[in-house]
Amino acid sequence: MIETFTALADPNRFRIVEYLLGGARSVGAIGEALNLNQPQVSKHLRVLKEARLVDVEARAQQRLYGLRPEPLRELNAWLERYRDIWDQRLEQLDSLIEELKTQDLEAAQRHARKKKG
Amino acid sequence: MSLTSVELESDRTIVISRKFNAPARIVFDAWTRADLVKRWWAPKALGVTMASCEADVRVGGGYRYVLRNPDGGEVAFSGQYAEITPPSRLVYTQVFEPMADAGSVTITVTFDERDGKTHMVSRELYPSKEVREAVLASGMEHGLRETMEQLDALVSSPGLD
Structure with a gap:
């Protein structure tokens, strides 16, 4: 490679x-x-x-x-694999971030209620 | 359509970027805290899981992420933090332990928040002359992609074999 x-x-x-x-x-x-x-x-x-x-x-x-096409194919496969890995990782990170955002919002609301009360 | 962009840049760099619909401090946390990293760093759909995940997030501190492949084999990535500026910037090194001799990659991650959304850019700077030279070829990524398309057309044409 x-x-x-x-x-x-x-x-x-x-x-x-x-x-x-x-x-x-x-x-x-x-x-x-x-x-x-x-x-x-x-x-x-x-x-x-x-x-x-x-x-x-x-x-x-x-x-x-x-x-000869083989080395170019290998090179492309290498890049594509890297793209796949990062695409999946960041999809998973995105789901996690959505979850954290919800928790963050709830915590902020609890905090606001406490201040009021 | 993929929201993740992975590009080769005009030196020895690979640039990964994506936008997240959250403030930078949340993205920064998810990127650095070991208990959160272990939930996204292994590409699960490829059958890879996180065997262990440790991070001492301070300048000079180290981290080690261990992936377990579908065949049960484990590979570790490890490195040290060189700069930590929450929630906008991180610099750390990374060694792929099975190929430690190849040297370490320096990764600079920026989290740019605008209107509650965060644009994450991770720049991976590779150590080897070979890879640097390869990526130095102007328009490499663009050129390669086109080359691949043309090559596919060529190899599927009847004249080649």
């Missing part, structure tokens, strides 16, 4: 991943589309490959880089 985060942390690598959502592309095509030079693209692709975010395939005379 940390590998996925690290790999996507670099804005240019993130842009490459976004670009590759359109399908597998060559180093040249990626560089041209994102305005990066070839050594930069190769360097980023190496990191993305190590994080298993991209795969390379040979097609005709070209080497094409394409996305």
Whole structure:
């Protein structure tokens, strides 16, 4: 998971991943589309490959880089799980707060009656 | 629709927020008092229960929340209070004990009361360079969400396999 985060942390690598959502592309095509030079693209692709975010395939005379969906799915699952946990916690907190508010109100009313009497 | 918002922010932070229909002093109490925390901190619908809950709510004091998972396993979260300003602000550290080596998260919670309602914002600042870098990528959360949607469309299209 940390590998996925690290790999996507670099804005240019993130842009490459976004670009590759359109399908597998060559180093040249990626560089041209994102305005990066070839050594930069190769360097980023190496990191993305190590994080298993991209795969390379040979097609005709070209080497094409394409996305592997699994690490991105894992990352999304991680965030969604965190959302679920906090959503549930705070729903429970909300119920508790409603209960405390009622108690608070009753206590205030008792106090007011005592003052009057 | 969920009333809770969980967002990645542009440094090493995760931000959780929600509005409560109560004054800040009640929300602050529910957030800090151990006898109250144990009633909401375990996500019960996931089968998780609170095994124990202790909190010494003063600056330098510690807390320890222990969750019991459906399989019976227990995991503890613990930390220390760095700042306590009732009913508007709290700062404390948090260590997920099974991964204590990863370092501690610093959590800043603010309770902003307006017209009897309280907007709670909890900012979790993560220690590791990896996570910080990840979240530093501009528009990460937004970008990721869109990426996921596009990815879902892509992986369910017939061309991929």
